[in-house]
Amino acid sequence: MTLRLVASGDGDALALRDHLVPLIRTRGAIEIQRDAVRVVTWRPGDWGFEHWTPFNDLQPGEASSPGYRQALKRQHTEPDLPYGLDVWLSGTRxxxxxxxxxxxxxxAAFSRGPWEDDALAL
Structure with a gap:
């Protein structure tokens, strides 16, 4: 059995993510869509939201074989975390x-505060 340490705020951070990502996807705009990343941003008022996902267009000369992609994935020593969310309020992440x-x-970062309730009210 593998033991994983969990910070006490992880559940709250994930709840915020789960609430905000659908809003960003429906209300935001694609800002970048090239290489391996697609970034969607939404900036209502003092808020700044950035959500990125993998964008998997094949590059010229890149092998399309699923087996090849799986072999590359197994070479990484830590799991890939291809999705992300950054929340900014008044210029502060x-x-x-x-x-x-x-x-x-x-x-990666979680500054607790009254902004959490405000974000959940969006």
Whole structure:
């Protein structure tokens, strides 16, 4: 059995992510869509939201074989966290979360405060 340490705010950070990502996807605009990343941003008032996802267009000369892609994935020593969310309020980053389809995640930054309730009210 693998033991994973969880910070006490991780659940709250993930709840904010789960609330905000659908809003960003429906109300935001694609800002970047090239290489391996698609970034959607939404900037209502003093807020700044950036959500990125993998964008998987094949590059010229890149192998399209699923087996090849899986082999490359197994070469990484840590799991890839291809999805991300940054939340900014009045120019200060208050939340940064990275995650993957398999449920793994990393809360890179989380400044607790009254902004959390305001974000959940959006």
């Amino acid at each position: 208050v939340l940064s979360v990275l995650w993957a389809d398999d449920g793994s995640f990393h809360v």
